[in-house]
Amino acid sequence: xxxxxxxxxDLLDAPEVNLDLSRDRDxxxxxxxxxxxxxxxxxxxGWDPRESERTYVVRVPxxxxxxxxxxxxxxxxxxxxxxxxxxxxxxxxVDWSESGVVYLDSADRGAPITITYTAGxxxxxxxxxxxxxxxxxxxxxxYNPRRLREWQVGDLHEMFHAPGAVTLKDPRxxxxxxxxxxx
Numbered sequence: 422x423x424x425x426x427x428x429x430x431d432l433l434d435a436p437e438v439n440l441d442l443s444r445d446r447d448x449x450x451x452x453x454x455x456x457x458x459x460x461x462x463x464x465x466x467g468w469d470p471r472e473s474e475r476t477y478v479v480r481v482p483x484x485x486x487x488x489x490x491x492x493x494x495x496x497x498x499x500x501x502x503x504x505x506x507x508x509x510x511x512x513x514x515v516d517w518s519e520s521g522v523v524y525l526d527s528a529d530r531g532a533p534i535t536i537t538y539t540a541g542x543x544x545x546x547x548x549x550x551x552x553x554x555x556x557x558x559x560x561x562x563x564y565n566p567r568r569l570r571e572w573q574v575g576d577l578h579e580m581f582h583a584p585g586a587v588t589l590k591d592p593r594x595x596x597x598x599x600x601x602x603x604x
Contacts, residue, residue, distance in 0.1 A: 423471045425455035426462065426547060426555035435560050451559070458558035462551065466597055468495045470551060472541035479534050493521035495540035496597060506532035550593045557591075 429451035463469045477493055501517040503510040503525065516524040523536055542548065571579060 423469070424544070425452065425459040426551040427455050427458075427559070429455065431455075431552060431556050432559050432563075435556055450563070454559035454562050455555055457562060458555045461558060462554060462594065465591075466594060468540075470497065470541050470547060470597060472499075472539065472543045474537065474539050477536045477538070479536075480531055481534060489525065491523045491525065491534070491536065493523060493536065493538060493540065495521050495538070497542060498538050498540045500539040502537050504535045504537075507535075548597065550597070554591050554593055 429448040432451040432455055433447055475493075475495060477491075479491060481489055481491065496519075498517060498519050498521050501515060501523060502512075503515050503523070505525075510525065514526045516526075517538075521540065523538075525534070573579075
């Protein structure tokens, strides 16, 4: 598992976070909260946007006359190579896009197709929206760890209005999702 999408100081400096412990202990709590938020974002997106090499294996009935799109489970694809039944497919028979769609012009019918690809952003160049959502969700988790809509104890009553605190859906992530959010 890689580093969280935000740094502990990003969270500790957020106005809604007010921990009264030592800065070192706060940083430890913040790192755990950011790790949980990062994992929740990855689950919500359906893929990990941190750069890595990945492999996708599929069997599709293809022929020379059929051009079939294969959709990789990632976005921001930067490199692709394909092997059919273990043999590399020449690059001129493979078209691919940054959005993760691969077109093969030729393959043996029913043979296993192995696509090795690099996807995601390298450390230090992740989209800013990931840091923002990570900090927001981690702050929500520290302030409202049970993700309650509201609570009441005696005369004390508080309602939570941030939809992200309850549903973990955030429209800011729509541009990075594999599957569009359902309204």
